[in-house]
Ligand SMILES: Nc1ncnc2c1ncn2[C@@H]1O[C@H](COP(=O)(O)OP(=O)(O)O)[C@@H](O)[C@H]1O
């Protein structure tokens with residue numbers, strides 16, 4: 001008699017796919033993992049100063065002796081990626097489940113690939129880490145200029161003169177000439193280091209540099225981060241001939257063609273497949289700037305104002321039509337290619353708060369927060385404006401303190417100084433936003449993110465000064481989250497859908513008392 005046929009049990013379903021978002025920001029490299037239901041499953045980071053101390057950065061950068069030039073070692077970013085992926089591997093992370101990855105980078109910074117570098121990128125051996133293979137002969141400039149740099153004033157003046165003035169430049173590129181914007185940095189490099197420039201075969205932004213590592217090939221610059229270069233025509237979304245010509249000959253060949261921020265660039269390079277076990281089908285979605293990625297991560301809606309408290313403080317919002325001005329920036333929108341985002345950037349943000357914390361609160365955020373709790377809203381009229389380094393908005397430097405009678409004073413008591421700083425910072429964010437026409441009206445939501453947004457006392461001051469409720473989500477690195485969302489949606493419009501579950505997790509800080517606003521010219 002024939003034995004009864006027992007069919008084997010069905011194979012277990014494959015584990016659900018995952019999506020990675022990276023953020024190459026000023027002080028650290030971060031990663032965040034989500035599943036297809038947008039649940040955050042894992043987060044990790046590498047701090048540049050402490051975990052890569054051989055590079056001797058402070059706050060992720062080197063400030064040069066002229067106090068204007070600010071750079072970061074490009075190999076530090078490469079080594080940070082080795083370290084982060086090794087940490088994840090050691091923690092047992094299953095890279096084979098990653099269906100797509102994307103990322104963001106601090107805006108405006110530039111990376112210069114040496115002639116022949118693309119071959120090295122194409123032929124990476126999985127037996128060695130990226131740092132070992134990229135440390136020689138791959139970068140023509142080892143110290144990348146970053147967003148904190150303000151050493152290209154002459155190049156800014158020249159560019160504005162060449163295109164017909166500051167407002168004309170703003171009409172084309174979304175911004176008047178700014179020192180940190182990449183085109184002016186490229187122009188300065190060409191003039192001051194012609195040999196290094198001649199030896200360059202490709203120029204990337206920090207975001208497209210990071211995407212290139214994953215792709216094993218040069219990644220395109222996306223429209224949104226490309227808007228921070230003073231080179232892209234934000235309406236035609238192509239390089240502006242007049243700006244290119246004024247910056248460097250044949251620059252378009254060094255930059256490659258820009259692409260929509262939602263582009264899928266291709267599969268991850270075989271290096272990552274063999275070294276970490278990524279699937280060959282894992283896709284790399286275009287990387288973008290950290291502020292554009294935050295806009296995606298915070299799911300900004302029309303009328304919302306986002307305040308990012310990272311290394312820089314930024315204020316940004318989603319806009320439908322560009323209205324470039326002499327202050328602030330208009331970038332192409334990273335989520336909806338027909339829309340735009342407006343942004344103001346303040347250089348003296350977290351690092352200035354850290355200085356005052358060190359001087360007035362013994363280096364403790366807890367003591368700093370207690371000072372905010374123990375001082376009254378409005379600070380009895382005491383106020384301060386702290387521009388430790390040349391500010392971007394407004395272009396000013398120095399520390400200015402005023403007492404309740406509006407007299408300039410040289411010092412304030414510790415607790416009063418803490419409140420004077422934070423109120424002064426947020427007052428400036430509000431005044432500059434309003435002077436550009438961003439209205440804070442009943443119903444406006446202020447959405448806070450970035451490292452300092454974990455501090456509830458700071459958020460309370462933000463709410464009081466903006467006279468509006470401030471919302472946060474339960475994690476402060478919205479750039480990473482936005483990058484993971486962008487990976488998940490793989491360039492699809494769906495990333496704009498408003499019925500997002502994370503909206504349920506916003507926490508609100510409400511206005512305590514209607515603030516009596518200061519009158520000041522700053
Ligand atoms: N508890 C806190 N209170 C205020 N600020 C904080 C707190 N924790 C971290 N920060 C600030 O967050 C900053 C880093 O923010 P983050 O968004 O991670 O920066 P970036 O993305 O630019 O590297 C630090 O410089 C620090 O001053």
Ligand SMILES: O=C(CO)[C@@H](O)[C@H](O)COP(=O)(O)O
Nearest residue numbers: 025026106107147310311312
């Ligand atoms: O220059 C700008 C925006 O224009 C900065 O916001 C940089 O993008 C750096 O971002 P963080 O590291 O401070 O988040």
